[in-house]
Amino acid sequence: MVLRDAMRTASNALTDAVRVSPGWLVLCCLLVLVQSVLPGAQVLLISQLVDGLAGGGRPWGALVVLTVVVGLMYPLGQVALAAGQRLTLWLKLHYRVELADAAARLSPSRLADPAVVTDLEASQAATEPLGQLASRPVQVLGAAVTSAGLCTAIWSINPLSGALVLAALVPTVFAFSLISRMESAGWPKVAEQDRRAAYATEQLIRQRSGTELAVLGSGAKVAALAARHRTAATVVLDGMIAVAMWWELAAAVATALLFGGALAALVLGGASGGAAAAAVAGTISGLNAIRLCGYAFGSIVTATPQARIYRRFVASVPPAAPQTVVPVVESVALDNVTYRYPGADRPAFSNVSLSARRGELVALVGVNGAGKTTAVNLLVGGLTPCAGRILIDGRDAADLTEPERLGHFGLLVQEFGRFEFTLRDAVALGMPGDVPDDVIRTALAAAHYDRLSPDTQLGQQWGGIGISGGQWQRVALARIHLRNAGIWILDEPTSAIDAEAERDIFAGLQRTKQHRITLVVSHRASTLVEMDRIYVLDEGRVVQHGTYQQLIADPAGRFARLCAAQEG
Numbered sequence: 001m002v003l004r005d006a007m008r009t010a011s012n013a014l015t016d017a018v019r020v021s022p023g024w025l026v027l028c029c030l031l032v033l034v035q036s037v038l039p040g041a042q043v044l045l046i047s048q049l050v051d052g053l054a055g056g057g058r059p060w061g062a063l064v065v066l067t068v069v070v071g072l073m074y075p076l077g078q079v080a081l082a083a084g085q086r087l088t089l090w091l092k093l094h095y096r097v098e099l100a101d102a103a104a105r106l107s108p109s110r111l112a113d114p115a116v117v118t119d120l121e122a123s124q125a126a127t128e129p130l131g132q133l134a135s136r137p138v139q140v141l142g143a144a145v146t147s148a149g150l151c152t153a154i155w156s157i158n159p160l161s162g163a164l165v166l167a168a169l170v171p172t173v174f175a176f177s178l179i180s181r182m183e184s185a186g187w188p189k190v191a192e193q194d195r196r197a198a199y200a201t202e203q204l205i206r207q208r209s210g211t212e213l214a215v216l217g218s219g220a221k222v223a224a225l226a227a228r229h230r231t232a233a234t235v236v237l238d239g240m241i242a243v244a245m246w247w248e249l250a251a252a253v254a255t256a257l258l259f260g261g262a263l264a265a266l267v268l269g270g271a272s273g274g275a276a277a278a279a280v281a282g283t284i285s286g287l288n289a290i291r292l293c294g295y296a297f298g299s300i301v302t303a304t305p306q307a308r309i310y311r312r313f314v315a316s317v318p319p320a321a322p323q324t325v326v327p328v329v330e331s332v333a334l335d336n337v338t339y340r341y342p343g344a345d346r347p348a349f350s351n352v353s354l355s356a357r358r359g360e361l362v363a364l365v366g367v368n369g370a371g372k373t374t375a376v377n378l379l380v381g382g383l384t385p386c387a388g389r390i391l392i393d394g395r396d397a398a399d400l401t402e403p404e405r406l407g408h409f410g411l412l413v414q415e416f417g418r419f420e421f422t423l424r425d426a427v428a429l430g431m432p433g434d435v436p437d438d439v440i441r442t443a444l445a446a447a448h449y450d451r452l453s454p455d456t457q458l459g460q461q462w463g464g465i466g467i468s469g470g471q472w473q474r475v476a477l478a479r480i481h482l483r484n485a486g487i488w489i490l491d492e493p494t495s496a497i498d499a500e501a502e503r504d505i506f507a508g509l510q511r512t513k514q515h516r517i518t519l520v521v522s523h524r525a526s527t528l529v530e531m532d533r534i535y536v537l538d539e540g541r542v543v544q545h546g547t548y549q550q551l552i553a554d555p556a557g558r559f560a561r562l563c564a565a566q567e568g
């Protein structure tokens, strides 16, 4: 099983190397193969040289060739190493680019699955060992050729010695199979602890969370959490190294005994002095080859689980489907929709029906946990209803492909991205393809943020400018203006924006509303006066709906109580 999996991993890595960097792979193979026949040749030449000298001759031929062979070993080894490193470099680049492409194709519904995010992170970590994988089977092959060459050379002197030299490979391969199986079980635990430690460390070094922790004086607590996870990972690793050390020691002793047996068989078989000297030199080369073979084989087996996660993840992401923005949508509706989060004991969203038509400004309002974000995720397809339908222009959204469905929406989420690119690039993310500067400027003006040049680099860490939370929100809003899809979903679109600009932004939405359906998610009653219809959500149900005036007129209603609580 371990062997079969390792062979599949090795063959996949070689296939990738053939595609990505065939030149370096071929050079690597050639150099390693040439290098691997040298120890066998060395044995024969030493035997001839020593026996020739003992016989009183001057074996110049053997001496010259032996000098060439020994002289070639070191430079060939160095060049093979460099070729292997270059192969690794290009493969690593290939895997990183391939993974970034796959991550860019992830749909919101897949991103909502925590297992997908875990796999993505594991795949990211896998690009490093994966890059090194292709040179490993070449090294194993080289070691096998070295052993076979030595075996043949020594066999010609004494067959039993030759067989023992070949058998000396077995303990190492066996030990590394066991070590690798143990490591395959241990690595996921190490990776999990490392992931948690990295997350905690990130909180310390990210500007926003780091500042909050510094102000709270609680950085040390987070550092202690990170240390706890790192320690747990280190303990698992340390245990694995201890076990591996014993297995390697046992294999080394068994190998030494087999080589010793090979030498003893030579002596008992009455070998000449030259043969004995050659066998000793061959033993040293053989031990090196076996050590390298064990290491390379172990690396393949250890990387196998990571390679499997990487390949499964990349293969699971469908090819890019171009998204076409749909600029005109007549209606959108939730039709009796129920949704229960996996593992939750009751639905977060129960039998909700609501609708909006082109030209309407519709609000979803409710306290924390009322179900507003769930409603948004159901609409855009991040979540799939347990019952009921989402209708876009009367058509069940479940019948649309994910890119088709997403093309209907411009979504401004509360946790909008603060993309520290140039202002042009940060806004141009709003729509596919290249966007001319005048279109970028128009979008920024619509979001009331037109005082900076599109060339401005955002983010001080890149030598650019720092901008405020409200200004970031306007950049995000400019992306929605640029996208200009038929349905706009704005989740607290002005939460970080000052009252004056907020008024302007809502007046702008009101003025241009006939072109689209606008759904606004908000807690704040002051922003809702402009709305044509308001749905009040409570514990996952629509408890009231109507215009602002209708809802406020019922002092016992949920909406009026919500407003009163906010004003109070």
Ligand SMILES: Nc1ncnc2c1ncn2[C@@H]1O[C@H](COP(=O)(O)OP(=O)(O)OP(=O)(O)O)[C@@H](O)[C@H]1O
Residues within 6 Å of the ligand: 341, 342, 344, 348, 366, 367, 368, 369, 370, 371, 372, 373, 374, 375
């Ligand atoms: N991933 C999740 N798994 C399980 N339950 C969840 C998940 N996300 C939200 N919930 C639960 O679903 C309910 C509705 O949450 P939702 O995020 O939709 O509320 P919300 O109205 O957007 O709240 P807020 O105003 O705080 O953003 C809550 O009870 C919440 O605890």
